[in-house]
Amino acid sequence: MAVNEAIKLRNNRLAQYYGMFTIGLIVFSLIMGGLELVAGMPKAWIGWTFLMLTMGMYAFIGIMSRTKILDEYYVAGRNVPAIFNGMATGADWMSAASFISMAGTLYALGYDALAYIMGWTGGYVLLALLFAPYIRKFGQYTIPDFVGTRYGGRWPRLVAAISAIIVSLTYVTAQVVGVGIIMSRFIGVPYEWGVVIGLSGVLVCSFLGGMKAVTWTQVAQYIILIIAYMIPVTFLSLKLTGFPIPQFSYGYALQNITTLEKELKISSEAPARDGSGRMIQQGYVPAYNEGMSNAAAVTAINQINGYFGLNITPPKAQSVPDTSKPADEIQTDWRGTPWNFLALTFCLMVGTAGLPHILIRFYTVPSVRESRMSVGWALFFIFLLYFTAPAYAAFARWEILQNVVGKEISALPEWTKNWSNLGLITQRDYTTLEGKPIDKLPAWAAPQVKSGALVITDANGNGKIDLAGATFSETEVDGKKVGTFGELSGTAITKTSVDGILQFGELNIDPDTIVLSTPEIAGLPYTVAALIAAGGLAAALSTADGLLVVISSAIAHDFYYRILNPKASMNTRIWLGKTMLVVAAVIAALLALPRLALIAQMVAWAFSMAASSFFPVVLLGIFWKRCNGPGAIAGMVGGLSVTLFYMYNNYLDPSFNVLGITHLAAGIFGIPVNFLLCYIVSKLTAAPSQEVQDLVDHLRSPELDDELMTSIASGKQAAGAH
Amino acid sequence: MSDIENMSRQERINAYWKENNRLIAILLAIWFSVAYIPPLFVNQLNNIVIAGFPLGYYFGSQFSLVVFVILIFYYAYAMNKLDAKYHLKDRDK
Structure with a gap:
């Protein structure tokens, strides 16, 4: 009973701290808003204050949770209550892409993008029913730990550790890119500096306190990001519909x-172009x-x-x-x-359940019982944001169709100008080229000059495009219509492309614009935009934190301690973990500097890869005792190969496809191959040892016995322990 | 099931595991039908509009998400009861 009392007391204290933090954040935002409206505080100051305050907060939590105890460093001491672990999982999961870009994807694709909404939430059902309780019961440090112990030997562990590192490193790179972009847009520092400042924020926290500090920072980051996400869209809803939900x-x-x-x-x-008559x-x-x-x-x-x-x-x-x-x-x-x-939704769900940085979050709760509740809370907190994203998209689409499309470019709403200047909104009406220097054309027009669709004749030789007083005329050359408008001519010049009215097809909107521009559309002060930036930063940093822990533990724990030097002392292991954290962060920063489009693409592929490698092997490891090491390796290698083969071919040439399934859902072919190979090879080879079969029995019972599990995992199982 | 008291630990775990698997199968069937059946009929469902929401769109953007959350909390609740039934509670050494 005394233990229960102590736990209750601690939970109350945690609730008080974070409650005060939430109130503090709201009061602070109101004060900043007041200062902006009444005293005319400059935008840059507001941005910096929000940045300094939130980053300072993360550093403070990091310093407070600094630790030299191995269990605290890797798994937060296994005493995070379900609801807080849920918040931390939410922040861990929701990345810069979820926070800033997802609403934009919904805006652009409409219903088709709901595959992401369903996929990234439905995966938690698989996690809750099939994985979380058993991961907690297993009670070690990493996912390769599980694969290595269940399937025995170095190879399964090695394959799992390498996969975990590859998946996490691409993912963390995307977060670092997000941090750099948010910093440069809102604080006005160069992108490279944004990357450095953001990463130092991540490191202060995770370096000192490992998973313990990361967990408690993620809880704070969740609070910031969810408040920042809800406020602008609530006011926009109120403005547009008179209803605040x-x-x-x-x-x-x-x-x-x-x-x-x-x-x-x-x-x-x-009708479809395949002659099937489908509309x-x-x-x-x-x-x-x-x-x-x-x-x-x-x-x-x-x-x-x-x-x-x-x-x-x-x-x-x-x-x-x-x-x-x-x-x-x-x-x-x-x-x-x-x-x-359907295939994409399925791959995203299965991939979600197979991502190592989410799976390790279920090592950190005190019990199997709490782990089940914790997934529920995690999905609930994630749900709050994913339930809201389609509202952002719909309001933005409505506003744009109503007030932007079909309007005179000179009379567009005020909010579009700022974002056009930043290059996030592109207006491809040629009248917008007026006065532009010929050698510095915008990115949408330059390729047309190259391809010959657009010809610029600098009649007066001033190096600029002059369109003042121009009229449109059209002639036919070789059966093609060629238009002329001032100094511009070519097949790209048509009556509608130079009429000064923005057609739907002439409008290109960067996905990030939808969330970022909402405060302006709703007529809210700049403080709210700064809050959004702080929220986006919290989303990116919290995900980066969790991923860096996975990478550093895969190297320090799985490679070094488990494979190379099982006699390493606790101090050496923590020290190596910290060093690897810094190394991983620096590598991620270097990868992020070129801002390659391929990185975002690779993150999308990570789900198919995780789905066709980890998922079947972990699942069978728990639910099928007969599954053995050779089966697991055959499954992982075979499943991943099929997925990569389809991905590679369809990415480069879309005519290579089955049922119109894209490279993003390539996992749909790898998953069954993994299961099948794993089954056949397991059946053809010897059953796993009695010890492993006993381990599976232990996993299936919710009674917790961490010491026994540790002794099994390290292969030193005492006789008669079960 | 009054003879649970007389079962050995291994027998209890086996029976517990069977019930657990049945529960998982039922919940996954609900999960599957909510996520993968409505998309097959989305354009027909969209002809039905409730409170402004075309039904097909609504299933994907809201209804399925709510069901997912409920499924997980229900599983946690049901498993707690199952733990107690088979005397397999946490820290219950």
Whole structure:
């Protein structure tokens, strides 16, 4: 009973601390808002104050939780209560991409992007039912620990450790890119400095206190990010619909979007190009209207060539269906079928359950019972954000269709100007080129000059494009219409492309814009934008923290301690862990500097990779006693190979596909291969030892006995221990 | 099941495991039908509009998420009861 009393007391104290922190954050935001509105505090000051205060807070928690105890360093002392572990998992999980870019993806793709919303939440059901309680019962330090102990020998552990490092390193690089972008946009420091400042914030915390400090910082970061995410959209909902709960009121926005899309003729309906007679509806709410293309691969390869001075030949631009061919020609067209959507949702779910930085969060709770509750809390806290993201997207889509598309460019709403200047909104009407120097064309126009679709004739020789008083005329050359408008001519010049009115097709919006511009659309002060920046930073830093712990423990614990030097002392292990943390952070920063488009792509692939390597092996390890080491290795290698093969081919050439499934969902082919190989090879080889089978029995019982598990894991199981 | 008292520890674990697997199978069936059945009929479902939300869109963006959260908390609740039933509580050495 005394123990229970002590736990209760500690939980109350934690709730008090974080409650005070939440109130403090709100009061501080109100004061800053007041200072801005009344005293006219400059924007840069507000940005810096938010940055300094939140980073200072993380450093403070890091210093307070500094530790030299191994269990605290790797698994936060295994005493994080379920609800706080849920918050920490939420922050660990929700990255810069979830916080800033996801609403933008929803804005652009409509229904089709709901695969991400369902996939990244539904995965927690698998985690709760199939993994979390057993991971907790196993009670070691890393995921390779589990694979190594269950399947015996060095090889399974080694394969698992290498996979964990590769997946986590690409993921952490993407977070560092996010940190740099947020810093440069809101504080105005150069991108490179943003990366350095952000990383030092991560390191102060994780270096001193490992998983313990990371956990308690993540709880604070969750509070910041969820408040920052909710405030702007609540006010926007109030402004647009008169109702302050955006999650319920955006149905109204969806109705307006549907009406406006009809008026603007965006929601056309046309038969599929494969002659099947299937109808494809364009628009926000209708499903499955995205074709496939390899545009991303072409861009990524060109960027790599440009940055590293390489000469890799990019693939020929291709799309399925091929829109350059006449419509009456029968072509492959998978639009209108649900297969890619279903496959993507499945891969994201299974991948979520297989990501090492999420799995290790269930080592940190006190008991099996708490681990089950903890997944529930984690999903609840994640749900709050994912439930809200579609509201952001719908309100932004409504606002843009209503007040931006089809309007005179000179009369666009104020908020669009700022974001156009930052290059996040692109208006591809040629009248916007007026006065631009010819040698510094915007990124959308430059390739057209290269391809010959746009010809610039500098008639007056001033080096600028002059369009004042120009009128449009059109002639036909070789059966093609060529337009002329002032100093511009070519096939790209048409009546609508130079009319000074922004058509839907002429508008390009960076996905980040949707969340970032909401405070301005809602007419809120800059303080709210600074709060959003602080929230985005919290999302990126908390995820980076969790990933760095995975990388450092895979090296220090699995490689060094378990494989190379099992006699290493506790001090050596902690010291090596800390060193690896810094090394991983520096490598991530170096990888982040070129800002390669390929990195974001690799993060999306990480889910398919985790799904087709870890998931089946961990699952069978718990639910099928007969599964053995050779089976696990065959499964992991086979599953991952099939996934990578499909990914590689479809990424470069979309005409290589099965049922129109894209490279993002390549795991759908690797998962069954992994299960099948694992089954066949296990059956053909000897059953695992009695010791391993006993271990599985131990995992299945919720009674906790950490010492016994540790002795089993280190292979020193005492006779008669069970 | 009154003879649980007379079972050996191994027998209790086996019976517990069977019930656990049955519960997992039921919950996963719900999980599967909520996530993967509505997308097959999304454009037909979208013709039904409730409070402004086309139903197909609503299933993907809200309904399925709420079900996921409930499933996990229900599993935690049901397993706590199962632990007690088979005397396999945490720290219950």
